[in-house]
Amino acid sequence: MAAFSSADCSSYYSSSSPYTLAPVSRNGHYRIQFVKVSSLTNCPSQKVFSRLQTQNTSNSNVVGMRDVATIINPAERKTPVEKLRDGSLSATFSEERNDRLCFDSRKDESTVSITVVGASGDLAKKKIFPALFALYYEDCLPKHFTIYGYARSKMADEELRKTISKTLTCRIDKRENCSEKMEQFLKRCFYHSGQYDSLENFAELDKKLKEHEAGRISNRLLYLSIPPNIFIDAVRCASLSASSTNGWTLVIVEKPFGRDSESSAALTRGLKQYLNEDQIFRIDHYLGKELVENLSVLRFSNLVFEPLWSRQYIRNVQLIFSEDFGTEGRGGYFDNYGIIRDIMQNHLLQILALFAMETPVSCDAEDIRNEKVKVLRSMRPLRLEDVALGQYKSHTKGGITYPSYTDDKAVPNDSLTPTFAAAALFIDNARWDGVPFLMKAGKALHTRRAEIRVQFRHVPGNLYNRNIGTDLDQAANELVIKIQPDEAIYLKINNKVPGLGMRLDRSTLNLHYAARYSKEIPDAYERLLLDAIDGERRLFIRSDELDAAWALFTPLLKEIEEKKITPEYYPYGSRGPVGAHYLAARCNVRWGDLGLDL
Numbered sequence: 001m002a003a004f005s006s007a008d009c010s011s012y013y014s015s016s017s018p019y020t021l022a023p024v025s026r027n028g029h030y031r032i033q034f035v036k037v038s039s040l041t042n043c044p045s046q047k048v049f050s051r052l053q054t055q056n057t058s059n060s061n062v063v064g065m066r067d068v069a070t071i072i073n074p075a076e077r078k079t080p081v082e083k084l085r086d087g088s089l090s091a092t093f094s095e096e097r098n099d100r101l102c103f104d105s106r107k108d109e110s111t112v113s114i115t116v117v118g119a120s121g122d123l124a125k126k127k128i129f130p131a132l133f134a135l136y137y138e139d140c141l142p143k144h145f146t147i148y149g150y151a152r153s154k155m156a157d158e159e160l161r162k163t164i165s166k167t168l169t170c171r172i173d174k175r176e177n178c179s180e181k182m183e184q185f186l187k188r189c190f191y192h193s194g195q196y197d198s199l200e201n202f203a204e205l206d207k208k209l210k211e212h213e214a215g216r217i218s219n220r221l222l223y224l225s226i227p228p229n230i231f232i233d234a235v236r237c238a239s240l241s242a243s244s245t246n247g248w249t250l251v252i253v254e255k256p257f258g259r260d261s262e263s264s265a266a267l268t269r270g271l272k273q274y275l276n277e278d279q280i281f282r283i284d285h286y287l288g289k290e291l292v293e294n295l296s297v298l299r300f301s302n303l304v305f306e307p308l309w310s311r312q313y314i315r316n317v318q319l320i321f322s323e324d325f326g327t328e329g330r331g332g333y334f335d336n337y338g339i340i341r342d343i344m345q346n347h348l349l350q351i352l353a354l355f356a357m358e359t360p361v362s363c364d365a366e367d368i369r370n371e372k373v374k375v376l377r378s379m380r381p382l383r384l385e386d387v388a389l390g391q392y393k394s395h396t397k398g399g400i401t402y403p404s405y406t407d408d409k410a411v412p413n414d415s416l417t418p419t420f421a422a423a424a425l426f427i428d429n430a431r432w433d434g435v436p437f438l439m440k441a442g443k444a445l446h447t448r449r450a451e452i453r454v455q456f457r458h459v460p461g462n463l464y465n466r467n468i469g470t471d472l473d474q475a476a477n478e479l480v481i482k483i484q485p486d487e488a489i490y491l492k493i494n495n496k497v498p499g500l501g502m503r504l505d506r507s508t509l510n511l512h513y514a515a516r517y518s519k520e521i522p523d524a525y526e527r528l529l530l531d532a533i534d535g536e537r538r539l540f541i542r543s544d545e546l547d548a549a550w551a552l553f554t555p556l557l558k559e560i561e562e563k564k565i566t567p568e569y570y571p572y573g574s575r576g577p578v579g580a581h582y583l584a585a586r587c588n589v590r591w592g593d594l595g596l597d598l
């Protein structure tokens, strides 16, 4: 097992370094922490700089290097400061900025270069550049950073700036200096045109990055916003020609991570030829959504929920995703994947794993991901009888004709690709035995929403049966976590209608985010990009999680394709195919999103 010695890092510290070394071993990784120890008591608020360096114990590559600045206020003890056995002080958090413990890599000697590969594409324009700007606007990016767009399209820096400026927005609650900030941000965005499989083109990029890095410690983040068939080429060329030589290099990989178990494993093998697992950040942007982040807080910090979180009290859990638009513009991609791969195998399954996992040992990435993997590995692989499939067809409403899925020019006329699916999943462990986890995902439905619905069991020996009537389901409690739009968490309860009689009513206890908080909720990509820059892996998918996720869906996907299962057609803008209701009924479940509850 290789460990760091202070000599390994001596190049970063002079012999008169005021830092001490504090090695901490966790989950097979060595974390070396240098902490400046000085008179903490002299001033009320003081910065402690530390550099974290992690090393994979199975090989000697440095896989991450982080600069952390910590505001330590001993009086307030805002930042956890640990006294280590050797007497040195260890602080792993960083300066608090805009409620997020933002990294402060403001030290002059390091820089972060972010390269968006596929910068001419839809996702880069729609999500990545706006998220980077939002981080800049919030002062969350390091002092020294440069952003490069990379793609084959020929474009000058100015052209990239013009294109992305159209999609940059300022926070609603803080519009000061917005155009000024935008200009400053755009000045730090550049473009390099190159092929994805050209070592030479990436070497040119490397040269440009070095010019911007100006001799500082170079940390490099590569965001692969390109189709998956070119991931490996891009990673090979970037890692060989444009990796950092003295700092960290990491790669954010967009989905889809393969089409099934085999292609996903091949992709991981391909990436691992050039990268360590710790350098691969597989993004699932649903994990960056505010209410998905809040799931663990809701469960593990509220005594009223955690004891109820099992088969004993929960009758079923529903994970619902719906969009009120079709595959518009992405039909070519979608037809090769379908809704199960596009939404269920990743976004909804990730939410399910977070929802159902046992209490992790800590909030550390590895502890959380270990628990998620256990859930996934306890689940039954899906069978054909566990799903209902649908595809949207054309529909005319109010004089407007909405297209069918196959009207998309990139989609074959005889495509059987499902644009809707409902599925019943089961977790065969002690906590969840027999509880159906129902998923529903569809495009071109009547509404856009993503939510988790937890339907509780009936109250035993219900004292108020007479007042409730025969439909006991109506009286069962339901907890709804509304991920989007209009984030909310509400609990349906029974109460007495005020008055002299004894009439029962159903009401909601509602935590409505817009009413409770004036602050705008950040986009998922902002959180995830900042996490990646911080080296925080908690919200990214580890390879064993991915394998376990594919193992659940691969047999089903193969059967659907081999048997050429025809989906049930549903009109554009409807609630989806009736098959979803039969599926739910077989599990003794009623979909909770049918009523008007908010």
Ligand SMILES: NC(=O)C1=CN([C@@H]2O[C@H](COP(=O)(O)OP(=O)(O)OC[C@H]3O[C@@H](n4cnc5c(N)ncnc54)[C@H](OP(=O)(O)O)[C@@H]3O)[C@@H](O)[C@H]2O)C=CC1
Binding pocket: 118, 119, 120, 121, 122, 123, 124, 151, 152, 153, 196, 224, 225, 226, 227, 228, 230, 254, 255, 256, 333
């Ligand atoms: N768009 C979205 O909403 C979402 C996208 N994703 C994933 O993110 C990644 C990027 O998505 P998106 O921006 O929509 O993708 P695009 O199809 O827009 O592709 C991005 C860029 O990659 C290059 N490219 C496209 N096709 C090829 C090809 N066959 N060979 C070589 N280069 C090609 C093009 O740049 P150039 O020609 O200039 O080289 C293009 O601008 C994909 O993996 C996608 O699945 C994930 C979630 C949502």
Ligand SMILES: O=C1O[C@H](COP(=O)(O)O)[C@@H](O)[C@H](O)[C@H]1O
Binding pocket: 285, 323, 342, 450
């Ligand atoms: O990953 C994907 O997500 C989007 C939906 O994301 P949202 O944050 O807007 O809810 C979906 O439209 C797309 O098909 C899928 O690839």
